[in-house]
Amino acid sequence: xxxxxxxxxxxxxxxIQEEILPALYExxxxxxxxxxxxxxxxxxxNDIVSSNVxxxxxxxxxxxxxxxxxxxxxxxEKSSQISQAGKxxxxxxxxxxxxxxxxxxxxxxxxxxxxxxxxxxxxxxDTDCDSSSGxxxxxxxxxxxxxxxxxxxxxxxxxxxxxxxxxxxxxxxxGTMSKVPKQVFDGLVKETLSLLLQNNDP
Numbered sequence: 001x002x003x004x005x006x007x008x009x010x011x012x013x014x015x016i017q018e019e020i021l022p023a024l025y026e027x028x029x030x031x032x033x034x035x036x037x038x039x040x041x042x043x044x045x046n047d048i049v050s051s052n053v054x055x056x057x058x059x060x061x062x063x064x065x066x067x068x069x070x071x072x073x074x075x076x077e078k079s080s081q082i083s084q085a086g087k088x089x090x091x092x093x094x095x096x097x098x099x100x101x102x103x104x105x106x107x108x109x110x111x112x113x114x115x116x117x118x119x120x121x122x123x124x125x126d127t128d129c130d131s132s133s134g135x136x137x138x139x140x141x142x143x144x145x146x147x148x149x150x151x152x153x154x155x156x157x158x159x160x161x162x163x164x165x166x167x168x169x170x171x172x173x174x175g176t177m178s179k180v181p182k183q184v185f186d187g188l189v190k191e192t193l194s195l196l197l198q199n200n201d202p
Contacts, residue, residue, distance in 0.1 A: 055119030062095040
């Protein structure tokens, strides 16, 4: 791979790791999309405390997306390895609607605690927010800094949850999530606004 990259006209950055053997359902890999809401807290002087983040996991919007092709270890067929690849994707299923024989059917608490640990690793590098006065790194009193992220998780063949990636701009009803029922994202937005408004000063 390194030699190929050096010969390429458009060299790229890669992360190389040993493959994690996945849990399967009906012979297919699957990915879990969890929505995490991170809210930065302020101190008594209304200054952002970058190391202090309130984190919430949206329980009713954890989505399971199965791959289109049967998984075979060692075979590089894209649609068996990558959830977005291939055609005629199975419809996404909410975690609470998974059949009882699915590996993740009883995994909510495990997923929840994993997401809690994941959120503890979050560090805000730069809170470069503009206030109404135009100065940087100063928040107006009525402003709350937050991020709604989409964490893509997988389960390995031992039943342990692993993180694939965290998206800073997750699809809400479009792209790979276009077949998720609209009311799931309606509820997600309502929950997000409710939590944000609770965290604002009266």
